[in-house]
Amino acid sequence: MNNMTENKINLILIGADELALKKQQAILSYSGDIKSKIICTPSITEAINHYTQDEHSIAIINLTANGLKELQTLNDIDGNKAAIIIIGDQSNVDLLSQAIRAGVKDFIDTQDYENKLDGVFCKIKKNITHNYNNNHARRLTAVINAKGGSGASFIASNMAYVLSKHSDSKVALVDLDLQFGSIGLNFDKTPKYTITEALHAIDDLDSISSEAYMSKYNDNLSLLLPSPSDILLPGEINITHLKRLLELLKMNYSQIVIDLPRLIDPVSSTIMEQADHITLVIQQSLAQFRDGRRLIQILNKDLDIPLERISIVLNRYDPKNSLRIEDLKNMVNHDKVYKITNDFERVASASNLGVPLCESAANSKIAHDLKDLAKNIVGINFKEPNKSLLKHVRALLSFL
Ligand SMILES: Nc1ncnc2c1ncn2[C@@H]1O[C@H](COP(=O)(O)OP(=O)(O)OP(=O)(O)O)[C@@H](O)[C@H]1O
Numbered sequence: 001m002n003n004m005t006e007n008k009i010n011l012i013l014i015g016a017d018e019l020a021l022k023k024q025q026a027i028l029s030y031s032g033d034i035k036s037k038i039i040c041t042p043s044i045t046e047a048i049n050h051y052t053q054d055e056h057s058i059a060i061i062n063l064t065a066n067g068l069k070e071l072q073t074l075n076d077i078d079g080n081k082a083a084i085i086i087i088g089d090q091s092n093v094d095l096l097s098q099a100i101r102a103g104v105k106d107f108i109d110t111q112d113y114e115n116k117l118d119g120v121f122c123k124i125k126k127n128i129t130h131n132y133n134n135n136h137a138r139r140l141t142a143v144i145n146a147k148g149g150s151g152a153s154f155i156a157s158n159m160a161y162v163l164s165k166h167s168d169s170k171v172a173l174v175d176l177d178l179q180f181g182s183i184g185l186n187f188d189k190t191p192k193y194t195i196t197e198a199l200h201a202i203d204d205l206d207s208i209s210s211e212a213y214m215s216k217y218n219d220n221l222s223l224l225l226p227s228p229s230d231i232l233l234p235g236e237i238n239i240t241h242l243k244r245l246l247e248l249l250k251m252n253y254s255q256i257v258i259d260l261p262r263l264i265d266p267v268s269s270t271i272m273e274q275a276d277h278i279t280l281v282i283q284q285s286l287a288q289f290r291d292g293r294r295l296i297q298i299l300n301k302d303l304d305i306p307l308e309r310i311s312i313v314l315n316r317y318d319p320k321n322s323l324r325i326e327d328l329k330n331m332v333n334h335d336k337v338y339k340i341t342n343d344f345e346r347v348a349s350a351s352n353l354g355v356p357l358c359e360s361a362a363n364s365k366i367a368h369d370l371k372d373l374a375k376n377i378v379g380i381n382f383k384e385p386n387k388s389l390l391k392h393v394r395a396l397l398s399f400l
């Protein structure tokens with residue numbers, strides 16, 4: 001278990017010069033909320049491999065004469081990484097460029113760390129704590145369509161994928177369309193154990209054994225799927241069991257995205273009452289706008305769900321369509337509306353490949369729309385490339 005649980009951040013100081021490492025540790029020793037450790041070794045590449053893989057740590061790496069290779073090692077680490085501060089020769093453009101590729105947070109010149117280390121460290125520590133607290137608030141997002149085939153499952157799949165890729169969150173995507181669920185197809189996954197089996201076994205499950213029912217897609221994203229062959233009839237799900245399953249999921253995942261069928265029954269109402277956000281997916285036609293209005297009324301008036309918890313996604317948006325976003329806002333009397341562009345080809349190709357569109361066409365307009373949607377609805381911080389270091393390299397290059 002990492003130290004964030006006791007609100008302490010791990011600080012690892014790596015380098016070959018023990019005196020410098022001790023000095024750096026002393027500079028930061030005033031901070032009571034860190035736990036620091038020095039790794040002093042003549043060949044630091046192995047230490048880099050070992051000690052920089054916990055995303056809630058900060059690692060200060062003092063490059064040796066082998067700096068390029070050391071940064072390459074850092075770059076080769078797959079998946080999550082600690083926040084890295086490099087101390088090295090800042091006038092070396094190759095080192096700086098390699099550092100950016102490796103995703104480091106800051107680069108301090110060896111001559112300068114006594115003045116700069118404290119400020120840089122404080123800024124990074126503040127960000128880590130903020131992101132951690134924000135991203136680890138447990139959040140449940142339900143996605144439902146106002147008419148069949150509007151794209152709810154597509155949106156739920158991509159939102160979950162984007163959250164797993166761009167935030168530090170563990171994400172569970174649950175397909176509660178127990179009759180016609182399609183999430184498994186979107187990720188080319190057939191469940192070993194199904195959601196129905198998890199519900200039957202619920203009295204014997206804890207947060208560890210419940211993991212056996214999840215199909216893992218990547219390090220941060222797991223799916224809980226219905227059986228592709230057995231059909232479950234409405235009323236067959238025990239609501240107490242469902243609530244217990246949600247509690248178990250919340251122990252293991254900070255983001256839970258649930259794809260709901262277009263059905264108001266005890267199962268979907270339970271989920272929507274518990275959800276922090278409900279995403280209502282509709283397309284750009286009058287009939288869909290009308291159904292959207294009706295569904296919002298049901299959610300708000302009958303299920304007592306506050307309007308600020310509901311967002312509308314206008315899917316397959318076409319700017320040439322004479323129906324505008326403003327028309328939709330007026331008609332449903334709700335102004336939290338996001339649009340997702342129509343892109344038949346890319347969506348069909350992702351579907352054929354059995355991967356989420358945001359993976360197969362990550363740089364397309366529709367992928368950007370989906371990323372913005374996930375960011376806005378869930379309101380968490382996404383990992384972005386380090387722009388300030390890039391500026392630094394450009395400035396150095398202009399001197400050469
Ligand atoms: N923005 C988009 N551009 C192009 N095609 C899309 C878009 N969004 C969804 N689709 C396609 O529309 C079809 C219906 O999508 P999806 O199955 O996600 O809808 P749904 O609302 O979950 O339907 P159901 O009522 O069956 O649950 C799928 O073939 C999907 O690939």
Ligand SMILES: [Mg+2]
Pocket residue numbers: 152153154177182259
């Ligand atoms: Mg669906």
